[in-house]
Amino acid sequence: MRQYPRTLNILINELGKLPGIGEKMAQRLAFHILSITDREAENLSGAISNAKKSLRYCEVCGNLTDREKCRICEDESRETNVICVVESPQDVMAMERVREFRGRYHVLHGTISPMDGVGPNDLNLASLVIRLQAEPDVKELILATNPNIEGEATAMYIARLLKDTGIRITRLAHGLPIGGDLEYADEETLLKAIEGRREL
């Protein structure tokens, strides 16, 4: 058992709840935090509080933002005729790094996953249907959910759901490694996937 003072034990416990941080690493981080200046520690704890307080989801697309609309939805130079549907704000950033796609996004915040009890109604999907009615310019929807079982199932579900709208529905080409994670794809692979997108 650890025999540290109480507040240090609490800090180690809290750090150990973070993903990928084990007991040894949590101790190492805690002692690092004790060794930095009060100002530096306040910067860290303040950054956590401020991020939680200020960040919300864009009311149009569901991307992360600290205003009402995200900077992509507010950018009038972006194309209005194509929307890329992704699982998470991280995936928006992965797409943006390629600098190929100039349309806008819709962030689902998850995928259909019956095993985890996540159905279509738990996703940011109803707002997409409403959005497509309000934005008649949209001619194409690129389904860029992850290339794994849940991502494929979600793409198929959305393709069926919007079949009768006349909107062209495409899927990123399988240049992406199956079972992988879009967020960590290298930019070249992702570029190939955008270029080779196919009709569903």
Next chain:
Amino acid sequence: MRQYPRTLNILINELGKLPGIGEKMAQRLAFHILSITDREAENLSGAISNAKKSLRYCEVCGNLTDREKCRICEDESRETNVICVVESPQDVMAMERVREFRGRYHVLHGTISPMDGVGPNDLNLASLVIRLQAEPDVKELILATNPNIEGEATAMYIARLLKDTGIRITRLAHGLPIGGDLEYADEETLLKAIEGRREL
């Protein structure tokens, strides 16, 4: 370049300053923090602030404590005739886990390291000399600095400094792997090292 909202960028930057946390890991942690409840995030940021505010060094030995004296210095069942000199509070905890040593500690908060501009005066060492004068019971000083160049040099320095006091000065046996780190030694190795300690 990251194109996240400002407060998220700040959070990722702050997390990325922690040791062993790279850019990808910092992003992963930041998004994790956004996904937990406000209460959980407050627990984390509060634990950082509280640990910084409440923790200080024991006025006797320099160990971490949230009171004036650490729990080991306050424990009247501990032997008063032997002091174990270590580099850090983590090393105190490593020693305590073995349950072999029943004396008290003195924490140097570093080692002599001319390369890093750290000399004897930068360590918690003057207080050890004063402490030995105030505690005539002390018959033995175990030098348990790390088994690497700086730790050995520091042990030699302290041994020379206290040569004329008549106190027995010992060093942990080199069961410890050279170049290693006392904090991460397994308990068996550390036990062997305590048993085999030799006169300097």
